[in-house]
Amino acid sequence: MASKPGVLTEWPWTWLGKYKYVVLAPWVIHSTYSYLVKDKSERDLSQFLIFPFLLSRMVHNQIWISLSRYRTAKGDNRIVDKNIEFEQVDRERNWDDQIIFNGILFYIGQAYIKEGHNLPWWRTSGVVLTILLHAGPVEFLYYWLHRALHHHFLYSRYHSHHHSSIVTEPITSVIHPFGEHIAYFILFAIPLLTTLWTGTASMISFAGYITYIDFMNNMGHCNFEHIPKWLFSIFPPLKYLMYTPSYHSLHHTQFRTNYSLFMPFYDFVYGTMDQSSDALYENSLVRKAEAPDVVHLTHLTTPESIYHLRLGFAYLASEPHKSTWYLWLMWPVTVWSMMVTWIYGRTFVVERNVFKHLKLQTWAVPKYTIQYYMQWQRESINGMIEDAILEAEDKGIKVLSLGLMNQDERLNRNGELFIRKHPMLKVRLVDGSSLAVAIVLNSIPKGTSQVCIRGKLTKVAYSIAFALCQGGIQVFTMHEVEHKKLKAKLSIEAGNNLVLSKYNLPKIWLVGEGVREDEQLKASKGTVFIPFSQFPPKKVRKDCSYNSTPAMMAPKHLENVDSCENWLPRRVMSAWRIAGILHAMEEWNEHECGNMMFDIEKIWKASIEHGFRPLAVSAESKQNLTTM
Numbered sequence: 001m002a003s004k005p006g007v008l009t010e011w012p013w014t015w016l017g018k019y020k021y022v023v024l025a026p027w028v029i030h031s032t033y034s035y036l037v038k039d040k041s042e043r044d045l046s047q048f049l050i051f052p053f054l055l056s057r058m059v060h061n062q063i064w065i066s067l068s069r070y071r072t073a074k075g076d077n078r079i080v081d082k083n084i085e086f087e088q089v090d091r092e093r094n095w096d097d098q099i100i101f102n103g104i105l106f107y108i109g110q111a112y113i114k115e116g117h118n119l120p121w122w123r124t125s126g127v128v129l130t131i132l133l134h135a136g137p138v139e140f141l142y143y144w145l146h147r148a149l150h151h152h153f154l155y156s157r158y159h160s161h162h163h164s165s166i167v168t169e170p171i172t173s174v175i176h177p178f179g180e181h182i183a184y185f186i187l188f189a190i191p192l193l194t195t196l197w198t199g200t201a202s203m204i205s206f207a208g209y210i211t212y213i214d215f216m217n218n219m220g221h222c223n224f225e226h227i228p229k230w231l232f233s234i235f236p237p238l239k240y241l242m243y244t245p246s247y248h249s250l251h252h253t254q255f256r257t258n259y260s261l262f263m264p265f266y267d268f269v270y271g272t273m274d275q276s277s278d279a280l281y282e283n284s285l286v287r288k289a290e291a292p293d294v295v296h297l298t299h300l301t302t303p304e305s306i307y308h309l310r311l312g313f314a315y316l317a318s319e320p321h322k323s324t325w326y327l328w329l330m331w332p333v334t335v336w337s338m339m340v341t342w343i344y345g346r347t348f349v350v351e352r353n354v355f356k357h358l359k360l361q362t363w364a365v366p367k368y369t370i371q372y373y374m375q376w377q378r379e380s381i382n383g384m385i386e387d388a389i390l391e392a393e394d395k396g397i398k399v400l401s402l403g404l405m406n407q408d409e410r411l412n413r414n415g416e417l418f419i420r421k422h423p424m425l426k427v428r429l430v431d432g433s434s435l436a437v438a439i440v441l442n443s444i445p446k447g448t449s450q451v452c453i454r455g456k457l458t459k460v461a462y463s464i465a466f467a468l469c470q471g472g473i474q475v476f477t478m479h480e481v482e483h484k485k486l487k488a489k490l491s492i493e494a495g496n497n498l499v500l501s502k503y504n505l506p507k508i509w510l511v512g513e514g515v516r517e518d519e520q521l522k523a524s525k526g527t528v529f530i531p532f533s534q535f536p537p538k539k540v541r542k543d544c545s546y547n548s549t550p551a552m553m554a555p556k557h558l559e560n561v562d563s564c565e566n567w568l569p570r571r572v573m574s575a576w577r578i579a580g581i582l583h584a585m586e587e588w589n590e591h592e593c594g595n596m597m598f599d600i601e602k603i604w605k606a607s608i609e610h611g612f613r614p615l616a617v618s619a620e621s622k623q624n625l626t627t628m
Contacts, residue, residue, distance in 0.1 A: 006157030008179030011097045024051075024100060027107035046119040046203055047110050053207055054103045057214055058096060064170035064218035066311045071224040073310070073352045073361065075290035079223050079249045079280070082167045083354070083560040086570055089318045091164060095171035098181050102210070105185065115196040119203045126200035130209050133191040135241075135263065142187055142261040143270070149180070150256065168252055169314075173217035188213060216262045220248035225284035240265040246281045250274045291395040292361040294584045296577045297347065297388055298403040299365040299372075301566065306337045309364070310351045310563040317563035318570070341366035345380075347388045354559040355581055362577075363388055365406060369535075372405040382412055389418055392427045399428045401580025404534050404566075407431040407593075414459055416594030429591045430583050432576030434598035435607060437463045439550040439575050440532045442604065442614055444468075444508060452476040452505045453486075454519060455512025460532050462489050463597055464510060469494035478502050478519065511537050520544075534576070536567055548615055550575035555611025572615065582606050 002009065013020040028051045035048040072078050110116045149159035158180045165172045176184070191209060195201035220243060227244045243264050251258040257274035260267045267273040300306060304327045310317045316324070327334070344366050353360040365384050371377040385406055392400045407415050414431045437460055444451065453465055453475055465486050468475050476499045477483040483500040490498060507526055512533040520529070520540040527544040531537055536549050554561065554571045561571055568574065579592070586606055592598060 002157050002161040004156040009177040011178045024103050044118050050106050054099055057099050060214055068170050068222040069311050073349045077224045077284055077287050079246050079284045080167045084167050084562045086318055086562055088165055089314050089562050092171050092175045093315045095174050098174045119201055122204045123200050123202040126195040126202050126205040129195055129200055130191040130205050133194055137190050138187055139261050139263045143259055143266040146259045166252055168221035168223055170218035170222050173221040240268055244281055246284045247277050292359040294358055294360045294399045294580045295392055295397055296362045296401045296403055296580055297406050299367050301369045303334050303338055320564050320569055321567045356557055358584055378411055397427050399580045399584045401430040401576055403576045414594050419591055419593050429593045430580045431593055432579035433459050434603045435579040436460050436550040436575040438600045438604035440464055443530050443547055448508055450474040450506035451508040451510055453510045454515045456514040457485055461512055469497040474499050476501055476505055552612040585610055
């Protein structure tokens with residue numbers, strides 16, 4: 001929102017929320033119905049194609065969003081190093097409003113301007129006229145409109161909303177108040193209406209011109225430089241006919257320079273071209289990808305999780321994973337993305353963050369959770385993980401933490417497989433088990449004397465049971481096999497606190513992977529389920545409460561956070577991801593893989609000292625590890 005919102009700030013359909021697309025429904029239904037039922041000689045293809053064209057614009061924008069986020073996360077050719085946070089994602093969430101607005105105007109214009117009926121595919125004269133009108137009146141008028149919008153009166157009421165984004169993303173280009181978009185459309189309508197009224201318009205000239213505007217807008221705000229230098233060497237005047245991402249980026253950091261739309265010519269003529277434009281362009285063009293200090297290695301979960309990645313839909317990535325019905329409508333894209341992940345056999349960069357002096361990255365293995373359970377996929381998955389470890393070694397990365405099932409015991413024995421295969425690794429592998437144990441122990445309400453543990457007995461589960469029994473807390477198990485396995489790991493004294501029972505169970509349940517629905521039904525009303533697994537259990541009981549999987553609130557000095565980690569809330573990080581950061585901050589020189597565990601109290605203390613905080617601590621459940 002602008003600092004002093006003016007009239008026509010809000011879009012007319014804002015009150016509809018996520019149902020805003022219904023405003024297009026009457027026109028879409030009418031044009032489709034007319035095309036299908038009318039005689040072939042009466043059909044108007046130009047009207048029918050408006051809706052598919054609007055969809056193509058959304059796909060075009062999304063491609064730019066994903067590409068920009070991928071390239072800026074890697075770091076090569078990045079222009080501005082400042083951070084993007086959730087506030088910017090929320091502010092730019094309505095980037096599709098301008099497509100809806102344009103769609104309505106296209107339908108109205110096509111209906112009431114007779115020259116817009118039955119447009120041919122191509123007219124050369126119309127294409128040439130469109131180019132000339134854009135280079136002349138449109139660019140010239142936009143330049144002076146843009147300068148006027150930087151006058152304090154209009155800037156505070158309108159244009160400041162756009163400039164709230166110092167670090168731009170492609171869709172920053174269309175984040176303006178409604179009134180500002182009206183002015184822009186009037187400008188861009190000059191070539192469109194002129195070609196209509198001169199009888200030179202065509203579907204290609206219309207679609208091509210709007211696509212050109214989208215392309216240049218997205219390119220100018222993508223925050224990575226990619227226009228090759230040789231292009232300007234071959235044709236030097238191009239410097240004044242086409243801007244570059246770094247050229248427009250200066251307008252967002254300096255504000256009073258580089259006002260032009262897409263052609264720097266007018267900045268040159270009127271003396272508003274930033275003197276550092278060439279230097280920034282050349283420096284950005286040769287900038288290399290940065291090597292992070294810490295890498296967190298995750299993987300895809302469900303087929304739809306591709307949309308929840310930071311490289312996917314920005315607004316979905318900024319919220320915890322949840323079932324979204326309309327993603328089922330995108331199954332063709334989902335199937336295509338799955339095929340790509342099967343073919344693409346390398347990890348890819350998802351996100352970059354900054355923690356004090358540490359540079360962080362998240363890499364993703366292009367495999368889904370279900371594939372980790374397939375015996376025949378394990379060799380391939382371990383190969384990808386090993387390649388990622390060796391890449392981290394080559395880049396001089398200090399720590400690589402294994403997230404989700406990349407450290408599964410059945411897959412690679414909590415990462416021990418890689419340590420044995422490469423004993424001279426300098427990069428430290430961390431499975432995060434110690435911190436996961438510490439978080440679970442600190443989630444148990446103070447004064448608790450009995451807990452029930454259920455689920456797959458992992459490294460984390462054994463450590464939790466050992467710490468509780470050693471601390472004098474009774475641990476209930478429901479199955480004899482689990483009871484025997486735990487008993488074998490405990491001393492005689494600690495083993496006395498292990499209880500086998502299916503009845504009169506405690507109201508604190510520690511649950512891991514494999515806890516069944518029928519077992520949850522045996523819990524008494526008001527039971528608190530505390531997961532110790534990577535994945536959250538299915539919530540069966542409405543009369544019970546479910547804690548988050550082991551995680552903590554991130555401190556303010558964790559920067560560039562604009563997406564959620566899987567199902568966790570905003571600015572909440574999993575124990576396994578935090579553990580890698582702590583490992584690097586404390587400069588611990590040991591691996592945490594296989595059977596290796598750190599001192600639980602030591603790693604808990606380190607997490608608190610570095611600003612991480614437990615989730616939602618109530619008075620009666622105040623967490624205190626030392627009492628265990």
